Amino acid sequence: MRWRPSPKPSPRCSAGSTRWRGREMQPIPRARLMVGTAGFGAWIGEARAHDIVGRALALGLRRFDTAASYGAAEAILGAALAGRGTAVGIATKISPEADLDLCRPLPGQILALVERSLHRLRRDRLDLLQWHDPLPPALAGPAFATLADLRRQGLIGAIGLCNHDLAALDAVPDIAGTAPVLLQNQHSLLHSDLTPGLTARCAGRGLAVWAWSPLAGGLLAGRYGVADPRPAGSRAARGGWLPVGDTGPLLPALDALKARHGGGLARAALDWVLATPGVTGAILGPSRPEHLDLIGPADPGGDQERAATTIW
Template sequence: MDLRKLGNSGTVVSALCLGTMTFGSDADEATSFALMDDYVEAGGNFLDTADVYTNGTSEEIIGRWLKSKGGMADRLVIASKGRFPTLEGSNGLGLSRKHLGHALDASLRRLGVEQIDLYQMHAWDALTPIEETLRFLDDSVRNGKIAYYGFSNFLGWQLTKAVWIAKAQGYTPPVTLQPQYNLLVRDIEHEIVPAVLDAGMGLLPWSPLAGGWLSGKYKRDEMPSGATRLGENPKRGMEAYEKRNANPQTWAVIDAVMQIAEQRGVSAAQVSLAWLVQKPAVTSVILGARKREQLADNMAAGDLSLSAEEVARLDEASKPQIGDYPYGAGGINQRHRKLEGGR
């Protein structure tokens, strides 16, 4: 499998990461162990979890699997996250030094490791000064509890502010951002992707198949059924389903994906993942499989290289809808590009 630098660090990770949000919920412990076994056997070396995934059970399952494998932790890059509520009380959440101190130590215990390779802030905290968070993260790197840190679900200005404060204070810089990104969700290309590229960081996209939509499982104007997330739990996300189903662009994208998949003799999921793997700034795409068969199919995307023409077809079908200002054809940024000769 293709290996890439973890953002601006010297550590390398596989282009496909195994997300573990399903561990302890949609996937029981035996299935979770099998998923990790299959992933590593296929050449993957990057696991992503969080302290709130199944109330810490995901980290515990990974910890027990690592213990059963001896020195496996040294061979893998393990990422977790902190920010959301894990303790009762007003200080049981957020990006304060107090909460993150508890959260990081608890994640280390559950995982059974002395150091977390990539510790990510799960979302922005408007109450805590970002300087406090960055100082805590720098201290945690220096004392060996984490090797690197990154962010998740940050906006462009939030990311850039954090990057430049870290630089000004001489703190260890962040290496990655984990946002939602897929053929149906491309709005991050307006501000967030440029901010990531400007900082020399890497993207770790989550929900690369848009909750199953880009695997071709859902049909136009047909209620989800069977072995799909919405089919098994129709009350979960039906409002989002109805909104996405009513958007003509959704089906234009899915049609383009299905056509390329048929021409290539591969699955729709593989085409959707391969498109994302090839996008600028993407370091590793986070897979969210619940079953071994899903993971095997998704992992095959690592060997699929889309042609420039295929990428262009998908880009055109999924082009983000934007207004005229400031991003559109009449926007100030486009006018400046013309004045500068398109450079």
């Protein structure tokens, strides 16, 4: 499977614009959406994770994002997809900080991690392998050279980056066969690691740009407010990751957003992200299958198989 950039966002979309009109939801091209699995095996049990994957496939979503450092997530995703007979694209990650011993030679460690991911995901090739965070400059050359070898062996397809700023992007070594095709960074109405200079540099280098946590860890899902600031089962109630340490000061603003958009705050926030100039797509992190319903019904004329083979 070759991973290529998705079509550019419509020129009618501009910063701050939205396609949200009342409660009507226009279908979002599935080529602009991916399902994140960071919660699989953590705050999302295996049975519910399988339900999320099934709902995603039923809605025409054909790509999934995971990581070696997400605990059991790769194995759960592999089991959930097993036997479904649906063409999908899977992106996983290696974290230099969490997965590698930087004091030891990297090639053997990287190969072992790739083989482990392949086993967990029940695949013979990783469609997209991403660096979860920047490599130390002194180790970037050997690490990318190892990825070039793994590509020649057919164990990995494309290469991507995650959580890289402009300096880290510019520090990526120029090694044949390892040019990244994608950068994914945090981006939402409440917090963004995507600067205009960074997205412009990505465009100049042919990198797709994906936004993770477009609903700010659930803060923009429409379930938070002054009256009920910590819904049962939410990340805030569990003490999970959010882009801010204290949600209290945000609650009045969230109430105002909900009043403006009614029941469609989550969709309005997602549309805003997808309308950001230079942003190719968004990675959704549902905790329940019904959370995916915010994207609206699949376009009956959409090519779902294309969404699995022209990911980036």
